[in-house]
Amino acid sequence: MTTLPLDNTFDDPTRRAPLVLNHDDFGSVTNTICGVNERPKPPRAWYIAFAISSTFLMVLGILIGYLFWTGVGVWGNQNPAMWGFPIVNFVFWVGIGHAGTLISAILYLFRQKWRTAINRFAEAMTIFAVICAGMFPGIHVGRVWVSYWLFPIPNQMEMWPQFRSPLLWDVFAVGTYFTVSLLFWYVGMIPDLATLRDRATTKLKAISYGIFALGWRGSMRHWHRYERTYLLLAALATPLVLSVHSVVSFDFAVAQVPGWHTTIFPPYFVAGAIFSGFAMVMTLAIPARQWWGLKDFITLRHLETMNKIILVTGSMVGYAYIMEFFTAWYSGAMYESFAFVNRMFGQYAWAYWIMVTCNVIIPQLFWFKKARQSIPIMFGICLLVNVGMWFERFVIIVTSLSQDHLPANWDYFHPTWVDLTMLAGSFGLFMTLFLLFIRYLPVIAIAEVKAIMPAANPHAHDHDKEASA
């Protein structure tokens, strides 16, 4: 094992860059990654982060109780903007939940080997983000005690949900996505759980990991079945990555509300979701690799590649903004043109320009290699992208609703302190789950990372002793 610092950020067409640094053998990989879970105490930063996020989570819980007790009037949702923060937050969190499955499924089918370092915790992030997302429409329905009416459950009232409503399609789309993502995440984790079980030092750990490892022994037959399942789940999850946010976009695009009804919404929402999801992966990966010593796996090259994906998807979002704006003019439709001009120069112009600055202008810095490889710059950009993508949903939802077809209805939306605190609380929920995940589950797919190392290549002695990108 060498300890020399290695630069793997070169872009040389004659050779592929190594993706794992400073580890020549499988044993040291296992030791490093399992070490995250096995160390007796997590770093101090973990305790601080956990204290903060669990506090926010508690506040969220109290506020949900307050909401249930008092009613949805505690929010700023008022005629005409009946969809305020809860739906903005819902779309925001569903969007965040897109990177994980994209990395795991689509990049797997595209044979992108670098994904192995980040897929595990990106998937975990996906699941936690979808939990945050699913909570908001659930508590937004008003009479929460009958929210099960969303599901087509036969009952004595013979009440069926409105199948023509995209809000119902959401229930199915997000539900399916959550189920498949969870399965995918769990199935991928089985060999690593078995590794933790085999290395366990206490009975409790051995039994706990052992239950979830499902008796994995790593036999040839086990691996064969595992690989087939993984490929099939990837193929099933791939259309899901596109379908979920497409269905979420239908919530808006099927309506006749100006600014909502444009046909490019489905792919535009998907691109935006991946954009924000990757920004969130970066926001979590940069501190995590620092605090847990994972820089040899999540290398600078990985970060740079993700920055490129942020640039690509950000450009797609920019393309959609331009097409929407062009078509609003080209259509000659009065209301449509008004909606878009109003976004830019109307009462919510400040939100619009935050969105454009954070989503379109600032990510252009990633055209420069310096910005793509500088940790502080990329961290700053990714935080701003998160802000921008939250504001994108705010702009779409609130500007269009506040000034609809009836000028007598027009009003200005004011969030309440409950709105703002619940948004912060949802980050508490997200971070608490994420910190628990880092503490107790394998954060990097150990078995998959090993498979992209030179030592896993049976022809390694014929070629360069390097993993291929």
Next chain:
Amino acid sequence: MNAAALAREDRYLGDLGPKLYVRLGGIGLGLIVVSLVLGFFAKDWDRFWRAYVVAYCFVISICLGGLFFTILQHLTRAGWSVAIRRISEGLASNLRWLWILFIPIVWIVWTDSEGGLYHWTLGAEAMREMGGAEAGLLAHKEAFLNPMFWTLRAALYFAIWFALAQFFVGNSIAQDTSGDPSITSRMQALAAPAMILYAFTQTFAAVDWLMTLEFAWYSTMFGVYFFAASCCGFGATMILLIYFLQRAGRVTESISIEHYHDMGKFLFAFGIVFWAYIAYSQYMLIWYANMPEETTWFMVRQLGSWKGLSLLLILGHFFIPFFFLLTRHTKRVKGVLAAAAAWMVAIHFIDMYWLVMPMVPIELVQSVDGDYAALVIAFQAPENAAYDLNWQLFDVTLMLGFAALMVAGTAFGLRSRSLVPEQDPRLAESLAFENY
């Protein structure tokens, strides 16, 4: 891989080249002349020029797909595709001369004062005098839809495509002799801005040439739809070209079943599933919101025999090829995949035909005042029979003529060149890769 067989393989068109470009070029030009004669006897020049637009968009969508694919490989630093990239470069190289075939369309736009092909060439003023209900709308759009700006835009698209094709094809061929890996680095560096130029020129070309056929209608998705369609046309054409090249004894070793499999996946993912996703989203959103200014475009495509053609697209462009190419087995038998590709090329042509041809006078749609059942009945009246689907022989001869010219142009672009980018630094990776 058998190194000896690889060394022996024939990587040049050789005598096949002149045969292809002379004969197919002759056939192509001949078919265009035949089409003109047929058009002359049909005496319906508006109809003829619509067929011309169909054939033109069919061919240029395939070549644009070739350009997209080539740029994409550099952008992603792809290894698997190196062995087949030269073929897509050959298709893209046609963008250097395809503007010549566009000149007649420009000529029509400048001279057609009756708005026979593009209604907007009538002009808002003339439309108002005729009592056209949409004159006000056209007046609003005239800043965009006037022959001068339209032609300048087209010239810009062609200039950009010319430059991109020249750069990516020219550099790749230059690498064959110099073997300089920095050429690859240069192409990679320019791939990202090239992709942005490609996205905007392709989108607005689709808007200008296809969407403005009905100037009142609009859809933000239209450029993406045309992109998805071009991926279908390109992916299928690529498989066919590789198949016939190998049948003719060229590049028999370096292009393996693994490349067929991956091209099959490309065709499946982009040309079939992505196309269906875009087509469905566009249709469903317009159908659901049910706003008259948007639905007319689809209503026309649900009348008379057009309905059958629309259903054929749903089945033939999605359901049948989806299930057929879902399994890996069909993607890994060369003849079977080539047959599927031939089907997809044909259905791509029908897709272009479906985009351009259906045209019901707006007066007819307005006369029924939103009553769809009444529109269906009115459409069946004998005086409206001309608006129903009526195939003309020149629809097919023009398409075949253009396609022959495209293949001839591809062969000309690849004459005396290696059919494999021999000095590409990632060729070894492409030759060795296997699908799991």
